[in-house]
Amino acid sequence: MHAIIQTDAEDPSALSWQQAPIPELKDGEALVEMKFAGLNRADTLQAAGHYPPPAGVTEIIGLEGSGVVKEANGTTRPDGTPWKNGDHVGVLLSGGGYAQYAAVPQGQLLPLPEGFNLQQTASVIEVACTVWSNIMLTAHVKEGDTVLFHGGAGGIGIFGIQLAKALGATVAVTAGSAEKLETCKKYGADILINYKEEDFAEVLKEHGGADVILDIIGAKYLDGNVSALAKDGHIVIIGMQGGVKGELNIGKLLSKRGNISATGLRYRDEEDKARIVEDTVNNVWPMLADGRITHHIDRVMPVQDVSAAHKALLDGEITGKVVLEIPNA
Amino acid sequence: MHAIIQTDAEDPSALSWQQAPIPELKDGEALVEMKFAGLNRADTLQAAGHYPPPAGVTEIIGLEGSGVVKEANGTTRPDGTPWKNGDHVGVLLSGGGYAQYAAVPQGQLLPLPEGFNLQQTASVIEVACTVWSNIMLTAHVKEGDTVLFHGGAGGIGIFGIQLAKALGATVAVTAGSAEKLETCKKYGADILINYKEEDFAEVLKEHGGADVILDIIGAKYLDGNVSALAKDGHIVIIGMQGGVKGELNIGKLLSKRGNISATGLRYRDEEDKARIVEDTVNNVWPMLADGRITHHIDRVMPVQDVSAAHKALLDGEITGKVVLEIPNA
Numbered sequence: 001m002h003a004i005i006q007t008d009a010e011d012p013s014a015l016s017w018q019q020a021p022i023p024e025l026k027d028g029e030a031l032v033e034m035k036f037a038g039l040n041r042a043d044t045l046q047a048a049g050h051y052p053p054p055a056g057v058t059e060i061i062g063l064e065g066s067g068v069v070k071e072a073n074g075t076t077r078p079d080g081t082p083w084k085n086g087d088h089v090g091v092l093l094s095g096g097g098y099a100q101y102a103a104v105p106q107g108q109l110l111p112l113p114e115g116f117n118l119q120q121t122a123s124v125i126e127v128a129c130t131v132w133s134n135i136m137l138t139a140h141v142k143e144g145d146t147v148l149f150h151g152g153a154g155g156i157g158i159f160g161i162q163l164a165k166a167l168g169a170t171v172a173v174t175a176g177s178a179e180k181l182e183t184c185k186k187y188g189a190d191i192l193i194n195y196k197e198e199d200f201a202e203v204l205k206e207h208g209g210a211d212v213i214l215d216i217i218g219a220k221y222l223d224g225n226v227s228a229l230a231k232d233g234h235i236v237i238i239g240m241q242g243g244v245k246g247e248l249n250i251g252k253l254l255s256k257r258g259n260i261s262a263t264g265l266r267y268r269d270e271e272d273k274a275r276i277v278e279d280t281v282n283n284v285w286p287m288l289a290d291g292r293i294t295h296h297i298d299r300v301m302p303v304q305d306v307s308a309a310h311k312a313l314l315d316g317e318i319t320g321k322v323v324l325e326i327p328n329a
Numbered sequence: 330m331h332a333i334i335q336t337d338a339e340d341p342s343a344l345s346w347q348q349a350p351i352p353e354l355k356d357g358e359a360l361v362e363m364k365f366a367g368l369n370r371a372d373t374l375q376a377a378g379h380y381p382p383p384a385g386v387t388e389i390i391g392l393e394g395s396g397v398v399k400e401a402n403g404t405t406r407p408d409g410t411p412w413k414n415g416d417h418v419g420v421l422l423s424g425g426g427y428a429q430y431a432a433v434p435q436g437q438l439l440p441l442p443e444g445f446n447l448q449q450t451a452s453v454i455e456v457a458c459t460v461w462s463n464i465m466l467t468a469h470v471k472e473g474d475t476v477l478f479h480g481g482a483g484g485i486g487i488f489g490i491q492l493a494k495a496l497g498a499t500v501a502v503t504a505g506s507a508e509k510l511e512t513c514k515k516y517g518a519d520i521l522i523n524y525k526e527e528d529f530a531e532v533l534k535e536h537g538g539a540d541v542i543l544d545i546i547g548a549k550y551l552d553g554n555v556s557a558l559a560k561d562g563h564i565v566i567i568g569m570q571g572g573v574k575g576e577l578n579i580g581k582l583l584s585k586r587g588n589i590s591a592t593g594l595r596y597r598d599e600e601d602k603a604r605i606v607e608d609t610v611n612n613v614w615p616m617l618a619d620g621r622i623t624h625h626i627d628r629v630m631p632v633q634d635v636s637a638a639h640k641a642l643l644d645g646e647i648t649g650k651v652v653l654e655i656p657n658a
Binding site: 218219222237240243244245246247248249250251253254255256257258259260261262263264267268 | 548551572573574577583585587590592596597
């Protein structure tokens with residue numbers, strides 16, 4: 001098969017479409033012929049050497065995608081019905097998505113959302129599982145809550161806005177331009193904050209504070225997030241674009257009985273991932289099917305152009321998600 | 330009535346037994362003739378000006394105690410049966426415990442644990458509600474977990490060790506002397522750490538990390554607590570004896586998918602307190618009744634000697650709890 005191989009570990013742009021061995025299947029894994037891969041910020045971190053794959057996982061980049069089951073290998077859906085060769089699936093991966101074939105644990109094979117094709121499905125898996133697991137399974141958003149998404153016009157943000165609105169929350173977002181904020185508004189955001197012009201914590205305080213904050217910034221926003229929090233609020237940190245170490249004012253956190261969680265999907269064990277995938281399919285797929293959530297794809301690019309795709313993401317050019325198209329094997 | 334009045338706001342030891350007005354009852358509050366008050370570290374903080382009562386609450390210190398219902402005023406137990414004048418009760422308070430009478434919201438009136446008298450009950454309320462609400466309702470300790478208590482020989486620690494053991498956990502403690510660690514061991518602690526001689530985080534790492542940490546230190550232990558945490562672990566901060574602001578390594582927290590909560594009982598609303606009290610009575614009172622948890626009272630002192638009692642607590646002389654005896658009205 002062919003796959004994207006990083007030919008120089010020191011150069012994040014040295015990503016080349018080359019021959020590679022087809023992955024060997026373990027028990028409980030299916031072989032999927034990949035048709036599309038979703039692009040994630042984590043992919044750019046891995047290329048830069050900051051986000052190594054878990055032990056035992058391929059060095060090939062790529063956390064999600066879609067394709068056709070080539071060898072079902074006895075894998076089954078959560079209800080016990082077998083996956084069959086030829087089934088169209090979405091896949092959540094610990095790595096290996098930028099390739100013509102991927103070995104996928106059965107708990108990470110997903111049906112396409114009703115009305116979605118393979119191209120639409122490829123980049124919705126990671127964002128759906130991430131947003132659902134964090135705002136529901138970790139932070140338990142409920143009707144009437146105020147939810148703040150940093151980077152509201154990114155893949156996580158656009159998806160999160162719609163999911164939180166579908167759950168009956170008021171949604172606040174930060175973004176760096178009026179244009180991006182307009183996109184957030186279009187998807188339902190109620191409180192629009194240009195972080196270049198306003199202090200997001202002050203704005204949130206005026207609105208009674210955020211019950212849940214989904215944060216991709218980390219250290220730089222830590223104190224502001226605590227300030228922006230409502231009583232019994234929950235900050236969930238899933239990225240550290242603004243640094244790793246920050247000062248935590250425990251007194252301020254305690255005065256709000258606040259909670260901070262720092263989480264990620266990739267290093268979870270298979271059982272945990274299967275649980276999250278099943279819960280996401282049960283709860284979020286119906287919202288994609290009936291249009292409560294629209295999946296925003298910014299562009300589709302050939303996987304061979306992945307280096308340019310990474311650059312576009314890092315340059316802040318992307319609203320929503322990028323899909324990489326994989327040539328037939 | 331008489332109550333302990335702080336006669337000089339600048340002097341935490343200026344605590345004098347003086348006349349004071351009997352509290353006025355609101356709807357849903359009973360008047361309780363106090364017989365004993367429990368001493369808490371928070372009381373010493375309030376005397377030092379660092380822990381003001383919530384809005385609308387008396388300046389008289391004291392967060393718990395026991396006594397006799399003087400005016401039931403239509404209050405009822407959670408099951409709807411009325412409290413009656415003459416009933417013996419434990420009380421959870423937002424303030425006002427160092428006094429001959431206290432006004433108590435019905436959700437904060439507790440039955441005595443089976444086999445407990447008023448003296449034994451007075452100092453068990455705050456610690457039971459605090460430990461239960463934090464390790465169960467916030468951190469969800471389960472069988473097989475490892476739970477770390479800092480200050481293992483204090484009131485929270487001794488109670489926590491036994492509760493965590495009753496829940497099937499392995500218990501680690503820190504304390505500052507061999508004698509205190511021996512006390513912790515007697516109550517069931519499995520992993521004994523003298524913080525003057527060992528790095529608690531290193532010891533916990535050797536034991537696979539702590540799933541739950543109940544912390545009274547705050548800033549000074551923040552990084553160590555994150556280091557000591559197991560995957561998906563939870564740090565619950567309920568005190569800041571070691572400072573308010575600390576550096577949080579978000580990357581380290583994220584690598585463990587860790588959670589930090591900072592909580593307290595006092596500033597919760599009545600509904601929240603009633604919920605915690607009911608859950609504590611339902612779950613913890615049976616453990617006190619059948620001896621799974623022994624309540625350790627260090628000493629009983631006249632309430633007039635409260636200043637000496639505060640000093641003994643701050644000097645680290647106390648193992649378990651101090652009870653203040655209140656003269657009859």
